[in-house]
Amino acid sequence: MSPLNESQRVPLLCYVTDRRSLVAAEPAEVRDILLRKVAAAAAAGVDWIQIREKDLSAKECSALTRDVLQLIANSVADVRSRARIVVNDRLDVALAVQADGVHLGEKSLPPQEARRFVNLLRREKDFLIGASCHSLEAAKVAEQDGADYLIFGPVFATPAKAVYGAPQGLEQLAEVCRAVALPVLAIGGITLENAASCLSAGASGIAVIRLFQDAGDMTAVVRALRRVSA
Helix, strand or coil: CCCCCCCCCCCEEEEECCHHHCCCCCCCHHHHHHHHHHHHHHHHCCCEEEECCCCCCHHHHHHHHHHHHHHHHHHCCCHHHCCEEEEECCHHHHHHCCCCEEEECCCCCCHHHHHHHHHHCCCCCCCEEEEEECCHHHHHHHHHCCCCEEEECCCCCCCCHHHHCCCCCHHHHHHHHHHCCCCEEEECCCCCCCHHHHHHCCCCEEEECHHHHCCCCHHHHHHHHHHHCC
16 A cells, blocks of 8 residues: 555645755754754645755764654644655665655665565555656656655756756656656756646656745745646
């Protein structure tokens, strides 16, 4: 059984954290700023929050994720409406702190191997396993390996393309969405102006860093994105 809720709101909105892009007077302030951003995203109604802080040690990532989980638990009374927290790449951390899932890169542990660990701990009914893909072939493999959802991109030009590779484009996004039965979230250069084109291409939602992290009014951004699919 997939841990994805069939009544999940559309489009799926995922805030991907990146504390290194936050501006602070002192480095020590960055963590607090990030937690405030997470709290604002959760309060605004973002569906998923992916803790993507690859430079942190397992101990540091664990501590940050615990704080995020506690923050969300304290701020939202109804567990069914709270944002789900997934940890990028670190299955060990995600399971140890009882996060809602893990998001795996193309070079990470395959979804089917991650699922074996999850099943051993009897978390298979509620634990999300997502996978990044940058090609149609990778998307098909991730689906066959048992991923619950995919994040595909970068769809548009983005400063991160040096890391992710060249932008894939809407045509490739549509091709992936047609080829797999899983929810596909678009990532890479997503804005309020081009989000609709991603959904028209077949994406079930979007995953973004700056659109949420740089938002002066997180609630207004989320409402605008919800209207895109109305």
